[in-house]
Amino acid sequence: MGEEQVSIPCVFMRGGTSKALYFHERDVPPAGPDRDRLLKRVMGTPDVLQIDGMGGSRLVTSKVAIVQRSARDDVDIDYTFAQIDVARDGIGYDANCGNISSAVAPFAIDEGLVEAVEPVTTVCIHNTNTGKLLVSKVQVKNGKARVHGDCVIPGVPDTGAEILMDYAGTVGAKTGRLLPTGQAVETVTLEDGRLIEVSLCDVANPCVFVDAASLGMSGSELPDAITSNRALIETLGEIQSKMGERIGLYSDWREVHLPGLPLAVIVAPPVNQLRGRQWAAARGRGHGPDGASRVLRQVP
Missing domain, CATH: 3.10.310.10 (Diaminopimelate Epimerase; Chain A, domain 1)
Structure with missing residues (x-):
């Protein structure tokens, strides 16, 4: 229509030690060149500082998640991950991001794509990049994903609500095998x-x-x-x-x-060198007795 300004709803959210823009599938163009141009423009790519966009001049802050309610009976959410380059004019869909995956379920809960169940909501996520399933367990209060909590992870200041991620269904995401070469070492x-x-x-x-x-x-x-x-x-x-x-x-x-x-x-073996109290706390809380990884979520 020749308009200079176009409004597109999104959520700017941290997942683990990365940040991303989270979009509803309905609010962005279909997969293809138009979508790619939009996402790169939103991030300010290509530019080493991404000064004219939402990107933070690093790959960990130049990510996008596109989410919708799944049509599959065995899945709650379909999620597509996009890695936007920074200085180069590029965008990739060939892999998933664990950090960004951790915030997909909170986004879906807050946006009403899945029913919020207290105290914990379990969300089954289909990652379209790999065709694999993830399961996320999110703490919920008053119909929204919780933010405050005592979980600590290295690389993130302060504490936050714990999110449990089950990646058992992602084995062989790219190659079909846990050990693609057949050798452990x-x-x-x-x-x-x-x-x-x-x-x-x-x-x-x-x-x-x-x-x-x-x-x-x-x-x-x-x-x-x-x-x-x-x-x-x-x-x-x-x-x-x-x-x-x-x-x-x-x-x-x-x-x-x-x-x-x-x-x-x-x-490498662990050392008490980074972030003092938080690093020591992370060593105690980073993994539970069940071996499940714990990931922080916070809305910046």
Whole structure:
């Protein structure tokens, strides 16, 4: 209609250690170029600062969730995740995001897409990116998802209401197997001759797990120390690309630029170094006796 300003309802919400814009499916264009242009424009991409949009100049703050009531009898909600690039003019739908998934059920409850049941509402979520099911248990009070609570997770200040996420239904999301290579531990030979032991698992997303010590890291490095280490980033990229080729995601690892999958996960023994009280508390509350992960939700 030639209008310069168009209003689109959305919710700006944190899930875990990421933030996203949450849209109703009905309020955005169908999947395709028009939707992509809209989502990139909303975030302010491409721009390293995303100054003309809602993005926060980092990948963890440049995410979108598109949600609707599911037509399936065995599912409550359909949810599509979009990762918007920051400096590059790109958008990806090839994987899910665990952090953003944790806020899908609270959004659905607050928006009336599922019935709010106190004290806990269970929501079955179909992730359209992977075709897999997630189950979320959300604390509810007065018909809304609770915000206040005593749950603590590393990387998020203060406390919040606990959300339990069951990812058992996401095994083999991309490859169809928990261990896509059939091996629990295997060795990647780098071009400089180093041998790095890794584990590749496919739960929600394919992830390659690497011991921090094998990369010369302590595991307590903060993001800036990692992203500014060009040699480390190149090593991780080589590991990701080679493991991606090994499981059939790429035909030639040498042709992969900034591999998105498998995700790289650096692991190390715990240390009391980050955020003092909250880090210590997180070690006590991060996982319950049932092994279920706990994720915070908060509306910024």
